[in-house]
Amino acid sequence: MPTPTSSEASGPLAVETVGLTRAYDTLIAVADVNISIPKGSVFGLLGPNGAGKTTTIKMLTTLLHPSQGQARVAGFDVVRQAAQVRQYIGYVPQMLSADADLSGYENLLIFSKLYRIPAGERQQRIEETLSFMGLSEVARTLVRHYSGGMIRRLEIAQSLLHHPQVLFLDEPPWVLTRRLAMPSRNTCGPCGSAGGLRSFSPPITWRRPRSCVRLWLSCIKAGW
Amino acid sequence: MGQTLAVAEAEVRKLRHDPVELLTRAIQPTLWLLVFGQVMSQLRGISSDGVSYRDFLAPGILAQSVMFIAIFYGISVIWERDSGVLYKYMVSPAPRWALVVGKALGSEVRSLTQASVIWILSALIGVHLRLELGAILGMLVLALLGSAIFVTLSLIIACLVKTRERFMGIGQLLTMPLFFASNAIYPISLMPAWLRVVAHINPLTYLVDGLRTLMLTGGSSAFGLGLDFAVLGLSTLLLVVIAARLYPTILT
Numbered sequence: 474m475p476t477p478t479s480s481e482a483s484g485p486l487a488v489e490t491v492g493l494t495r496a497y498d499t500l501i502a503v504a505d506v507n508i509s510i511p512k513g514s515v516f517g518l519l520g521p522n523g524a525g526k527t528t529t530i531k532m533l534t535t536l537l538h539p540s541q542g543q544a545r546v547a548g549f550d551v552v553r554q555a556a557q558v559r560q561y562i563g564y565v566p567q568m569l570s571a572d573a574d575l576s577g578y579e580n581l582l583i584f585s586k587l588y589r590i591p592a593g594e595r596q597q598r599i600e601e602t603l604s605f606m607g608l609s610e611v612a613r614t615l616v617r618h619y620s621g622g623m624i625r626r627l628e629i630a631q632s633l634l635h636h637p638q639v640l641f642l643d644e645p646p647w648v649l650t651r652r653l654a655m656p657s658r659n660t661c662g663p664c665g666s667a668g669g670l671r672s673f674s675p676p677i678t679w680r681r682p683r684s685c686v687r688l689w690l691s692c693i694k695a696g697w
Numbered sequence: 698m699g700q701t702l703a704v705a706e707a708e709v710r711k712l713r714h715d716p717v718e719l720l721t722r723a724i725q726p727t728l729w730l731l732v733f734g735q736v737m738s739q740l741r742g743i744s745s746d747g748v749s750y751r752d753f754l755a756p757g758i759l760a761q762s763v764m765f766i767a768i769f770y771g772i773s774v775i776w777e778r779d780s781g782v783l784y785k786y787m788v789s790p791a792p793r794w795a796l797v798v799g800k801a802l803g804s805e806v807r808s809l810t811q812a813s814v815i816w817i818l819s820a821l822i823g824v825h826l827r828l829e830l831g832a833i834l835g836m837l838v839l840a841l842l843g844s845a846i847f848v849t850l851s852l853i854i855a856c857l858v859k860t861r862e863r864f865m866g867i868g869q870l871l872t873m874p875l876f877f878a879s880n881a882i883y884p885i886s887l888m889p890a891w892l893r894v895v896a897h898i899n900p901l902t903y904l905v906d907g908l909r910t911l912m913l914t915g916g917s918s919a920f921g922l923g924l925d926f927a928v929l930g931l932s933t934l935l936l937v938v939i940a941a942r943l944y945p946t947i948l949t
Contacts, residue, residue: 566785572711
């Protein structure tokens with residue numbers, strides 16, 4: 474799968490929303506959100522519980538249709554070009570979402586096939602990703618025997634496997650930020666604290682720092 | 698296609714890690730065949746279309762066990778939704794129909810193992826089986842189609858009811874009527890008129906009918922194999938289309 478350079482995807486923004494709204498019956502979960510996130514940046518979406526952060530992420534990751542407004546991710550419309558959006562994003566859901574009945578390696582293998590990574594590249598990509606996340610030694614162990622932190626690392630690995638342009642993390646937990654805070658040459662800087670929140674440092678080593686957008690759309694609970 | 702196989706592969710790999718389920722699943726049909734079948738074959742009251750009752754029952758139990766496995770399979774999707782795994786599948790570029798067909802294929806592996814166990818068991822207790830390659834292959838295709846129908850039906854129910862508790866309720870509610878309103882354990886000719894109507898719109902009936910033809914040396918089809926395959930094939934197609942439509946709604 475070729476990773477497109479920034480010139481291929483239209484528009485200079487990684488994420489752009491105009492009047493993005495989601496209503497459930499009478500309840501308006503997300504009202505008129507306008508965000509513009511340039512490529513190469515880290516963006517944190519903050520708000521108290523129930524503010525609509527997850528709903529916003531679900532709309533941006535094509536899981537939920539907006540009731541009104543538009544959103545473009547990696548240059549593609551989340552409704553009309555959902556398939557392209559899915560090709561270029563990585564997503565780590567709020568819940569622990571690796572398959573517990575498979576090994577770490579198998580989790581990655583299945584997703585490498587879902588993302589159509591060519592057969593010749595699969596093994597190398599999987600091994601690289603596993604070793605980057607420090608999971609090589611437990612690659613053949615069933616995920617049900619992993620610790621919570623290991624599962625989180627595996628999920629990140631899963632979401633990076635296809636070299637996405639935009640990465641979404643829904644409520645990235647502590648354990649992960651510590652792990653990823655390891656210094657490294659391609660690390661992007663920590664993002665600062667915001668209004669009384671504990672600072673969140675999600676730097677990450679990216680294999681192709683120039684061609685990829687490093688965007689962390691993160692949700693942090695208030696009061697951490 | 699590769700994406701469909703990837704979804705199925707995940708299921709197969711899970712089974713390989715924990716094959717105990719396959720064994721426990723085989724117990725119930727074994728009891729039907731050995732206990733129910735042996736006792737009922739002493740009765741002379743059931744006119745079993747020219748074959749012994751034991752022979753008559755074997756394809757019915759094979760179809761039943763395929764259906765039982767398939768119809769509860771949808772709960773795994775609810776489980777995957779609750780655990781979050783499904784979100785990642787939905788965010789992947791795999792088309793919805795590929796996810797649905799992949800799930801169905803994954804379940805086919807269970808159904809086919811089950812079918813093989815019952816077939817071997819039937820051979821052991823002296824059911825008069827057709828041993829031609831063509832008939833056996835035809836039987837496998839039928840079992841695959843039958844399983845696909847009930848798996849996709851199960852996925853559709855999962856998308857509609859969304860919770861495990863409700864799903865189990867509906868599953869229980871469906872299996873017995875589907876089983877009893879079919880020709881699985883007695884011929885349709887014994888049924889009251891209203892039940893015959895139900896039996897004729899029940900896909901399980903066509904599965905059993907086809908299996909009886911292809912499995913038994915003395916078996917004869919009430920509807921014709923062509924109709925059996927056509928009904929099962931078209932039902933599968935229709936249900937896949939509906940399931941692919943509904944699949945994303947399970948998340949909301």
